[in-house]
Amino acid sequence: MTDASASSLPAPLARWFADRGWAPRQHQLAMLEAARAGRHALLVAPTGAGKTMAGFLASLVELIDKPGDGLHTLYVSPLKALAVDVQRNLLGPIAEMDLDIRVETRTGDTPHNRKVRQRQRPPHMLLTTPESLSLLISYADSANLFADLKTVIVDEVHAFATQKRGDLLSLSMARLQTLAPGLRRVALSATVADSQGYARWLAPDADADSVTIVTGEAGAEAEIEILLPEDRVPWSGHSGSYATEQVMEIIAAHKTTLVFCNTRGLAELIFQDLWKANGGELPIGIHHGSLSREARRKVEAAMARGELRGLVATASLDLGVDWGDVDCVVQMGAPKGASRLLQRIGRSNHRLDEPSKAILVPGNRFEYLEARAALDAVAERELDLDIFRLGSLDVLAQHLMACACAAPFEEAAMLAEVRSAAPYRDLPSAEFSRELDYIASGGYALRAYDRYKRLASDVDADGQTIWRVSHPKFEKQHRLNAGIIVDAPILDVRFKNGRKLGTVEEYFAATLSPGDTFFFAGMSLEVLGIKDTDLTVRASSRPARIPTYVGARLPLTTHLADRVRGFLANPAEWAAFPEDVEEWLRVQSEKSVLPKPGELLIETFPHEDRQFMVAYSFEGWNAHQSLGMLVTRRMETAGLKPIGFVANDYSFATYSLERVRDPAPLFSPDILEDEFVDWVQNSHLLKRAFREVAVIGGLVERQHPGKRKTGKQVTFSTDLIYDVLRRYEPDHLLLEAAWADARTKLTDVGRLAGLLDRAADTMVHADLPRVSPLAVPVLVLIGREHVAQGTVDDALLIEAEALAEIAMEGV
Template sequence: MSEIPAPITNWFAAKGWSIHPHQRAMFERAAAPATLLIAPTGGGKTMAGFLPSLADLADGNHQGLHTLYVSPLKALAADIKRNLRTPVEDIGLPIRIEDRTGDTSATQKKRQRADPPHILLTTPESLALLTSYEDAPHMFAGLRRVVVDEIHALAESKRGDQLMLALARLQTLCPDLRRVGLSATVEDPAEIARFLARHPDPCEILLADPGPDPDISMLDTAEMPPWSGGGAAYAVPAVLDQIRRHKTTLIFHNTRAQAEIFFHNLWLANDEGLPIGIHHGSLDRVQRERVEAAMVRGELRAVVCTGSLDLGIDWGDVDLVIQIGAPKNVKRLVQRIGRANHRYNAPSKALLVPANRFEVVECMAALEAVKAHELDGEPRGRGPRDVLCQHILIAACAGGFQADVLFAEMTTAGPYAALSRAEFDACLDFCATGGYALRAYDRWQRLLQRPDGRWQLRDPRSAQRIRQNIGTIQNTDTLKVRLRRNRGGKPLGEIEEGFAASLTPGDTFLIGGQIVRYEGMRDMTVEVTRRADRKPKIATFMGTKFATSTQLSARILNMFSQPDWPQLPGHTADWLALQRQISRLPEQGRLLIESFPHDGLEHVCFYGFAGRNAMQTLGLLLTKRMEEMGLNPLGFVATDYAILIWGLDALADPAPLFHIDSLRDGLDQWLAGNAVMKRTFRASATIAGLIERNQGGQRKTGRQATFSSDILYDTLLKYDPDHLMLGITREEAMRGLVDFGRIEELIARVGDRIDLVRLDRVTPLAAPLFLEVGKVPVKGSAEERLLAEESARLLSVAGVLG
C-alpha cells in the first residue's frame, strides 16, 4: 500500500493535525521485517506503530488477528485501547480492538482464542500463555504485525527474553510477520535493534525529531538537605508550592516505602486540602485504577508515585514532574521527565529534589547528562537459561516439538542467538527428568520422547499446572491488607510477608497514605483498623532499590576533579572543598581509602562508586579478608559510592585486600551457604518450572515456597553440585544481587592505583555514612577480643586480678 487511505488522512485534517514525518516514514516502511522507532514522548509513537495496521484493515477484508501489541504494563495496554478506539470509531473503521491481560475475564479469554479481534493488546506473560495452547496456530493464522511498546523497558528484564522467544514461535507460525519496536529512551539503538529482530535479519532504525530539550533544574528549597536519609521531608513546603503553581504534578520516588512516607508528610502539610493521590504497585488494583481515572478527568493536582507510572500512559494535563531522590539512572530520569507535557514539540518541565547532601552532586551529574543527551545502560548479557527452560515446557504444552526444530527456532531470538546445542540439550534434559539428582522422582519426569523423536508431555494433565506458573516476574511474597470486619471488601493493598511477621497487635504502619493499626492475621490476610493519631512504622514493599549506573558514577567522579563547583549550591560546594582540604576527593581511575579513629574504634572508608549491590558485596568480602589478616573488623555499612568499616585495628596496607583471585575465592565460600543463593535459586527454579507456586488455583505462601526450595537447594548442593539449576543460580546471583561484575570492573579500572590517606578525624565525605541505616555486624575474633578485654576489666574492677 503506497498511500495512507483517505479516511485516515481526512480524520487527521479534521482534528487540525498533520501526520508527523516519522509516522509517514513508518507507514512507508510497513513491509520491513523489523523497524525500531525512537521518538520523543508525546510524539505519536503509538499512532506511528499502528498506522500501517489501520490502513491494512480499513477495507474490512482481513479475517482474524492482524496486529498484536505488547506492553510491559496492563495499564498501558488499557490506555492504548482507549486512545486507539477514538480514531477507529471516529473514522468508522471496521476494526475490533480488545486487550488481554491478567484482568481479562476467563470467558473473554476463551472467546478470543476461538474468535480473535483484529488488534489484540497484551503483555509478555499473556502472550507466552497463548502460545502454550495447541490451537495457537489457529488463533495466530492471519497475524501480520507485532508492535512492542516501551521496548527499552522490556529489554532490561527476563520479560523481554520471554517475549523474544514467544515472537520466535509466532515467526514460525507466520513467516511474513513484521516486527515494530517503539521507545523514547534508548541508549544503544543498534543493540535494541538486534534484540528485536529475528536473528540474523537486520532491523531498520528510525530516529524521529527529538523535539526541544526539557526544562529541567533542581528545586530551590529554604532548608538545606540533610547529611543522610532518603525521605526529603525538608523539601515538602517547596514541593507543595510547586503543586499550587501547576495544573497537575507527578512526584516520582525510587521506592514504594519512600513514596508512602512522602505522601504522608505532604498530607500533613497540605492545609489547603489540595487533591493529591498516591500510586504504586503494592496498592490494590481498584485504588490504582481510581487514581488513574481521576487523573484522566483532571481531578487531581498531584500524584505521588513510583515506577508504576514510568511508562507512556497519556496524561496530557501533567505539566510538571518532580523526582524525589537521586534518579540513579539517566535513562529512567528521561523517561519520567517525558510524562510532563505529553505533546509533540512541547518541552517537558521537571525538577529534581536531592534527598541528602551527596545526592545534590548526583542530581547535578544527572542534569548534565540529560542536557548532553547521554543515556546510560549496562550491556545486555546472554539470554538466561531459566527462561529458556520455561519456554521448552511451553512448547511441550502446545503439542510437543522436535528438538532440532525448537533449537533452531530459539536461536532466531536475539537474546539466544549465541545459544549452543549443548546448553539447549542440558535444559531439555532438565525439563524432561529434573536432572541427575532428581530423575528418580516422578513429579520431575515431565517430558518423554516418542519413537519418532518428537518430545511431548509425559502426562497431558500437567499442562494446566505449567500454564498456571508461566511468567518471569518474581514478586516478593506479600500478604493482603484488609480492614477488620470488612472481609468481603476490597483490600487496601499488600505488604511483604517478612514485614508482616515483625508486627505485633497495636503496631501502626502506612499503606495507601493511611495510617493503620495492626490487629492480627486471619486466613493469610493482615487485618487492620484505621488509626490516624500514631506515628507509623515504615512498611517494606516489594520494589527494587536502584543502583547508581556506571556512567552516572563516572560523571560524579569527573565533577570531583573540577577546581571548584559554581553549578552546585553553596553548601554542597563548601562541603566538597572542605573534603579536599582535609583529605582528598575520589578520582576516576584511582581508589581513595581513608583511615581514621572515631569513638574508640578504627574506621576505614573505601570510595568505590560501584553501585549499591556491588558495594554491599564488596563490604562482605573486604571484612572477610580483614578478618583473615587479623584486623578484627566489627561491622560495615555500604552505599552506592562507599563502604565504611569499623574495627579494632588500623589498616596499614590495603593492596592485599584487592587481589581479585582472593576476592573471588572469598565470594565462592560466602555464596555456598548464603541466603542470597537460596533466594536466587528459588526465583530461578520457579521460572524454570522446578518449583510450582500455583497449584490447582491455590498459591503457596512465601514460607511454604521457601521451605521446599531450601530443601531442594541443599539436596542438589550435596548430591549434584554440577546440576543445571545451581549453575543458573550462580550466574543470576553474580549479575543480580551480588553484582560481582561491577566489582571486577572497579578493580580493573583502578589496578594498583590505591591511595590510603591516614587522618586523625572523620572526613566530610565519610560523615554521612555514620548516619546510614543497614549496618552489618561482623561476627569474629574482634568480638571475642572485646569480650575477653571487658571480662578482664570487670574482674580487675572487682579486685579479682589485683
C-alpha cells in the same frame, strides 16, 4: 524505498488528521513505508513524538484497506497500566473515524471470561504483556489464533530487552514467527543508546540489517531544575522529605503533578508527608505495583479524567503512559540514571513541541551531585548503555514447557526456532538437550520423583524426537505458575469484609502483631490478625510505620557515577553549586583528598573508640554490599577485629577495633577467585537466586488450583531442593542459572571486578586524624541499615550534623 506522504493514507485517516489541523510526522510516515516494504522497524523518538501512532499507523491502514475478523496486531507493553492507556488512546481515534476495529487488553487483570472469549473471537488488536503472551502461546488453539497475525509491536523495548522478560518475549516472538512466517516486528523507545544492538535483538536470527531504524525529530528542550531546601542541603537521607512543603507548593501551582519515588516504601512515606502538608485541600493519590488492581485502576481513571492534582508513583507509571494534564514531574531523591530520568520527565507536557518540566529533589549532598550529573546528561542526550546478555536457562525451560502445552514439538525444529531468538542465538545443542532432560526428569538427583517428569519423548517414523507433555495435569500447573516476575513472598492486605487493598511482603508482615499500625494505600492501617496468606486490617488514625520491600534499590548507572566523580575533581564546577555543597567539597580537599576520575580513594581515621576505613568507588550499592562483606572477612583473617560495614551508592565504610595501616591487600583482585565464590555459595544470596530460578523454571509451584502457597512454604521447598542439588548434583542446570543471577543481579560482579582490577594502580590512601566531610553521608548509616529506605528521622539528622561539625572543624 519511495518517500511516503500524507496523501498515501486511506481517506478516513487522511480526514482525521486534516480535521484536527495535523499532518503525520515524518517518522510516522517512515514507519508506514517500512511496513509497506515488509521490513521490521525500530523507532527511536523522544517522548511526545507520537510513537504510539507511528507503531499502529500501518496496522490501521491495513485494517482500513482490507478489514478482517482475526487477530491482526499484537502490542506488547512492559506495564499493565501502559496497555490500558494505549487502548484508551486508540479507541478515541478509531471511534472518531467510525472504523470497525476492535481493540482489547489482556493482562493479569483481565477477567477470566473475557480471556476465554478473546481466544474464541479475538479482537483485531490485542494489547498485552510478555507474561500474558507466553500464556496465550501455551494453549492448543494458539496456532489458529496467531495464524494470520501480521504485526507485533514492542513498546518501550529498552525496559525489558536486556532482562529475563526480554528473553521470554524474544522466545515468544520466535514462536509467533513460526506460526505466522510473514509476521513483521516493530519496536518503539525514547531512550535507546545502541540502536544497532536493539535492532539485532528485535530481528529474527539477530540480523540487524533486516530492520529499518527510524529516528524521530528532536523535541523541545526539557526544563529541569533542582529544588534546594530553605536552609541547607542535608548531609544524609534519601527521601527528600525535607522538601514536603515546597513540593506541595509546586503541586498547587500546576494542573497535575506526578511525584516519582524510586521505591514503594518511599512512595508511601512521601504520600503521607504530602497529605499532612496538604490538609486535604487538593486531591492527591498514590500508585505502585503492590496496590490492588481496583486501587490502581481507580487512580488511573481519575488521572485520565483530570481529577487529581498530584499523584505519587513509582516505576509503575514511568513508561509511556500519556496523562494529558500532567504539566510537572517531581523526582524525589536522585534518579539513578539519565535514561530513567528522561522517561519520567517525558510524562510532563506529553507533546513534542512543548518542553517537559521537571524538578529534582536530592536527598543529600551526594544526591545533589548526582542530580546535577543527570541534568547534564539529559541536556547532552547521553543515555545509559544497556548490556545485552545470553538468555537465561530458567526462562528457556518455562518457554519450552509452554510450547509443549500447546502441542507436541520436534526437537530439531524447536532448537532452530529457539536459536532465531537473539538471546539464544549461540545456544549449544548439548545445552538444549540438557534443558529438555531437566523438564523431563528434574535432573539426575530428582529423576526418581514423578512430580518432576513434565515432558516425555517419542521417536516418529522419520526418526525425529518428538516431545509432549507427560500428563494433562502439568498443563494446568504450568499456566497457574508461569511468569518471570518473582516477587518476594507476599500477604494480601484485606479489610474484615474481604476487600483487598494490595500486598505486603511476608518478611515485613512477620514484624507485625495485632494492634500495630502501618501506612499502606495512602492510609494508616491497624493490624487485626494474620491467617494463612491474609493480613486483616482496619483503618486507623494512629501514627504508623512505612512498609519495607526486599531488593527495591535502583542501581546507580556507570555514566552518572563517572559524571559525579568528574565534579569532585573539577573545582571550577563548584561555583555553580549551593554554598554549603561547595564548602563541603572545598573542606574535603583541604582536610583529605578528592578522588580523580579512575582513582580509588581510601580514607582511614579513628572516631569514638573505633577505627574506620571508607572506600569511595562509586560503583553502586549492590557492588559495595558485596565488597564490604568480602573486605570485612579479610579484615577478620588479618586480625583487625572488624565490627561491621555500611554502604551507599558512592562508598562503603568498615569499622573495626584495630586500624587499617595498608588497605591494598584488602582489595587485591584474587578476592573474587576464592573468597567471593565461597561467600556467595554459602550465603543467602544464592539460595534467594535459586528460589527465583526454581519458580521460573517450573521446579517449584507458587500456586495449586484454588490455593496459593505461602512464602514460607515456597522457601522451604526451594531450600530443601537446593540442599539436595548442592550435595548430589552441583552442576544442575538451575544451580548454574542461580549462580549466574547471583553474580549479576544480586552482586553486580562486573562492576566489582572492574573496581578490583584497577584498585592496585589507582588506590590513594589518606590516613586522617578524624572523620572527613566526604565520609559523613555513609557513616550516619551505621546502626540504621535495616531502617525502611526513605525514612529520615530526627535522630539521623542530629547525628549527621554532629559528625559534620567534627568533619568541618576549623571552617
